[in-house]
Amino acid sequence: MRFFKEIRKYWGFAKYAANCDLKAEVANSYLNWLWWVLEPLATMIIYTLVFGIAFNSQEEYFPIFIIIGIMMWDFFNRLVMSSVDMIRGNQHIISRVYMPKYVLVIQRMLVLAFKMMINFGLVVIMLMIYRVHINFNILFIIPILIVFFMFCFGFCLLIMHFGVYVSDLTKALNIVLNFVYFLTGIFYNVGTSFPQPFGYLLQRVNPIAYFLFCMRKAVLYGETPSVIMLFVWFVISLGICVLGLRVIYKNENDYVKMV
């Protein structure tokens, strides 16, 4: 398939470019890469203070509960927001040489995945501090992340495509993502906070909420996430990826002429 052949060809580029992006981000800042640790750490502390103490949340291991939420949400949110302007922002490249346009999304995903890894390092440290009992269910992280990345990739291909043609998509997305943010349960439990069956449904219909739900289950509470439901989301994500790639392949020819 064309996609896999191209991936092999452009993987080196995506990796190198992502590496450069990361370096450029910290090159001129005083605290350097420490920012990557401080950012999620500070958010965790703020949320724990506000929702854990002021709003008196009853979730077990609340700081870890939150940091897992931030980890996944930041990845998704940042990827979506940067996808809107991705074609315009990389005009200097695409107007000079052909590249499959989805490579740009992959490059961005690599950057964000690296930050996510740092975030995950924080999760591991917190798990040790809180002496959380973990079991083999933690291995579910791998399939959960695979489906999560697939969903993000496919979804952002579509966002990138529409970003070229719709001039105020950023504004619209800001509102939509704000809405989704509160329905995803970064700082509260979606499943138990809404009256049933809405909570139950929301946790499964909102993909990000679902991935979060699974992740917390596997890491924090040592429970097995629903394999069937995860498989359903795998199939849906695969569908979105195929659709996204088709749209990109069909239209990428025109992107250069638009920007």
Add this chain to the structure above:
Amino acid sequence: MSEIAIEVKNVKVVYKLNQKFSIQRNLIRRDAEKAKVYEAVKDVSFSLKKGEILGVTGKNGSGKSTLLRALAGVFRPNEGTIDLHGNSISLLSLGIGFNDNLTGRENIYLSGMLLGFTEAEIEAKENAIIEFAELGEFIDRQVKTYSSGMYSKLAFAITSNLETDIILIDEVLSVGDEHFQRKSLARMEELIRDDNRTVVLVSHNIETLERLCTQVMWMNDGIVMEHGDTEEVLEHYREFMS
């Protein structure tokens, strides 16, 4: 030396204007304009043998740069075919190409990789490129700190040192100061003299075309007016323009 390097058949490239829309405008007034179509390249066919140097000239807006970008694969033609017979190709043009937030050195690697070179191949050429670009310590500074002259010097150094089978040049022979111009022209001639290299050169400068090209194509309003012997075509072009 009769192997064909570039074969272009009935190529047409269309730009659609007014294709953008905004959610707000469409929700409030449902009068999204129909996209207008502009044909930048209407019907161009030519073939070029390996080792030839084709000059393309014509007044502004005649479709030269669009044709070049279609050749480079930046976009596919809307109609017609372009066959490069498996040759690698790079487009050298002014004012575009780098990520401003990265250093010159990083940009060398990124450009090289997109042109299809491996990291090791670029590493082997890295010093030659840096030396040619005469950037000194600026090579490890962000490209946004460069002057426009340094910018184009680096662009020229990359494309002229990472040699592809076909090189497309869009008006870049006037890069940098006089010293660098002479140097780049010399380098260009060196590249061009290589019998295995095919070059398409877009320029308004008749002197340059006369000096470098083995044949010239004159374009006007997206079609080929004349294609053939350098002196003959240029003479007709000069008459037409005056």
